[in-house]
Amino acid sequence: MSKQASRSCDPRKVNGELFTLTYGALVAQLLRDYEDDEEVNKQLEKMGYNIGVRLIEDFLARTNTGRCNDFRETADIISKMAFKMYLGITPVVSNWSAAGDEFSLLIENNPLIDFVELPDGHNALNYSSLLCGVLRGALEMVQMEVDVKFVQDQLKGDSVTELRLKFVKRLEDAVPVGED
């Protein structure tokens, strides 16, 4: 019998696919459970928020970044460090508002949507809603209240995925939620 070919495979790659596939399975499950796109968006966003709240700790511990002086610096760190580290991509920061409190993240190769095709009748679904939640949760933990929403989505035929981040206000040092 012939010798077996080695089945070596890049573990990092598989790990990325594991994440993508798990995410896909989850979204499919949520669509079955809720049968309403808006509700699925909301739940995904909420899950993202919970992840972001914890992910920021990991990020700060691993990167040694200090406090940001302005929102532009925040944008840079999000795209060049955070996205790079966790998803292996670097979104383009663009479309700054005149006041400098709003910008867009243009994601060209969103890893969450590999192998995904949106079936008809789900126009309201923002497949990658998790990302919005993660960004919002993580930034909230460094005292920035930010509004994140989808402007363009590759799954709906746009050429890029565009996330719009809007700085709402600076959160004052406060007692953590759930403690008196």
Next chain:
Amino acid sequence: MADEVLFELFHSEIVAFLYRTTDKEDQDQCIAKLESLGFRVGQSLVERFTKDCSRFKDDLDIMKFICKDFWNSVFKKQVDNLRTNHQGVYVLQDNRFRFLTQISNGKQFMDAAPKYLAMACGIIRGSLANIGINSVVTAEVSAMPACKFQIQLQRT
């Protein structure tokens, strides 16, 4: 290419989410849901994973593949011990299972263990199913983070 930490947080959030959104009396369903979620993931994962592989010779060969390459990619290490009774029952022991390492080192939080293993069981069952083997996969923990998976092949 998603980072490990991201996946681990994501996994625990899925577990937490299902339990949060399910009524108290229906919570036994959560395990089944997690399992079927994992099944789907395992199915597609193994398909992409074995596309350049040579054919498997027999069941044991498949099990070895699961213990080594598959485990390595999905759970970041190899299975520590593989045992079989040569009648279709395989026991895979992992002394440091990825989803449990952050939870506890010992007997604390033992009640929580099953829900963090359900998806892994599903992943294994799903991948075996797509290789062409129907099986029943159960997990057993005596002290975290060590864990035993029992795979029972179903002959038809």
